[in-house]
Amino acid sequence: MADSLSTDGCNPLQKAKRFLCINRRAPYGTVYALESLEVVLAAAAFEQRVTVLFMDDGVFQLVRGQETGALGVKNFSPTYKALDSYEVERIVVERESLERRGLAPKDLVIPVEILNESEVSELFESHDILLNF
Amino acid sequence: MADSLSTDGCNPLQKAKRFLCINRRAPYGTVYALESLEVVLAAAAFEQRVTVLFMDDGVFQLVRGQETGALGVKNFSPTYKALDSYEVERIVVERESLERRGLAPKDLVIPVEILNESEVSELFESHDILLNF
Amino acid sequence: MALLHTVNKSPFERNGLESCLRHARDGSAILFIEDGVYALLRGAEHATMVEHAAPRCSIYALEADLAARGIEPKRLINGVKLVDYHGFVDLAVAHDGVQSWL
Amino acid sequence: MALLHTVNKSPFERNGLESCLRHARDGSAILFIEDGVYALLRGAEHATMVEHAAPRCSIYALEADLAARGIEPKRLINGVKLVDYHGFVDLAVAHDGVQSWL
Amino acid sequence: MKFAVVVNEGPYQHQAVDTAFNFSSAVLERGHQIDRVFFYHDGVNTATRLAVPPQDDRNITRKWSELAAQHGLDLVVCVAAAQRRGIIDADERRRHGKDADNLAPGFRISGLGQLIETAIDADRVVVFGD
């Protein structure tokens, strides 16, 4: 996915910013989950400080056991396992969003940082750049 | 709007069907309201028996006093007044959808047939063709 | 006269399921596809809405959409029948019309 | 640190307003644009949710979106400040960031 | 039995056109007919031949073109929706003085009457959208 990056004219190390990539949609029904993952990887490749937040239906993106063969679309959930090696700083899931959907951390494809609603609210204010998809 | 019609190879009088055009979305935020109106006019031009249903946020399509100048988009609400001359058979609004939105029939740009929830449910079964947008 | 209703949006995000359940008459079928399948997760908020409708409507889910989203059949509420795309077609044939709650 | 939140979807159709209100902290501003303005209709179901948030957040609506939808200002709940696109820009400048509840 | 299929959303952004494709294939596999597939709203964006999706992803347009070629499907793109969104064939290109066209093989551009007509002729109409 990193082949679409261009680093011309930018020296990222000079001014690493805190990016918050906010995922509120389920995977496959729409493209946002896939294309926001590409943004996360791009921001990390620019050596920015990236937090990925999964809330509302976004938590469904991380559900383990996705099998897309019968749909005929690409299963991109293995890519979440690579977030670590891309040095994404924090992977956050909102507790209330999980619970309302009958999900628990063990249902997710990677270990995550579980925050409650008010802690998530603080994230919006502690980051420089908020990206919604 | 009727310039996109083609009547080649179809003799509509032989088999007029009952069309139900279902509008559940608000105008301007998305294009569905405008493009579904074009379908209604097309079906009527084919001399089909057309019912237009406005329910859920679709009832907002009919609110009077729409002024789109500052948005820079076309105000298509006057076209609803032409549905009569196109011989659209029924223009139906769901009562519960209006009430939940704090609206009354006097807020609408044209007189409509107000049906309650269970009467609307019957419409789905009493028409041959259901078109959703 | 019995209709096949389809619901393709997550009930957590959209109102399509609610409108469907308000209008699906006794004896009709409801097929959950795409993000609509999340309505059937046992323990999730909207599952009881569907369970409430189940005695009067047949409830179906598209297998491919469940699998893509990692939802094993055992995670679903009781009484959901699984179909593939052929089964979707068969349901459309067996009913008098299809209402898509977009 | 105070954010400008924008809500652009009808609260009858989507969950964006609810998520926004759960996360907008005291002292932030909420600007309703596009179909989001329907949340502000007095007498409609979701208006009380917004009224409840009003004492702790400033509530704004984009005039052009109200006008397009035939919503006269007198139909709105109390305390909504109207802005044009310049006012939208000014709000973005005056706050520390913009969170769009898409 | 004869089906009419309506597609309201464009490729990749929404699953609608994928579901419509899988459904249409199944209709044919089940021995039924597809009277017409009508692409409306952003659905018209399915009909571009200029897309180059990644190697590891599906090529939605090509799948439709191939299905149409195999089964003689009638894939109709709404002209009014297509003009708004920049999907044009060679005729439209000349008529509007454009310097290029982009309609994919197996698709044709026509009016909304084609939707009404197939709705009348088909036994079932199934709409896929957002």
Place this chain on the structure above:
Amino acid sequence: MKFAVVVNEGPYQHQAVDTAFNFSSAVLERGHQIDRVFFYHDGVNTATRLAVPPQDDRNITRKWSELAAQHGLDLVVCVAAAQRRGIIDADERRRHGKDADNLAPGFRISGLGQLIETAIDADRVVVFGD
């Protein structure tokens, strides 16, 4: 103050790109700068020069092209999203062996890095979408 504007949806189907345009115009009228407008997801469909909207409707692409020409705006279309959806320029046309291209004047195609870069450089990032 410097703004970065992100557009996630295509023209006509959703109001997002209209709102983004009106907002961007207001940014300039208020004496601020637009560092870049980044078109992502279906937003890339804004950048076709083949659209022919009805006479009584707005021409969204042309409005952006004109605003860009007047103010030297940098309108960037995400290359990966654009390839999926069939928005290509002359370079892409040659590279992928296509027989036509459709990028509108004032737009350029580049990578996601352009989004990250403008987000870093701008004082405010504002996202418009569905």
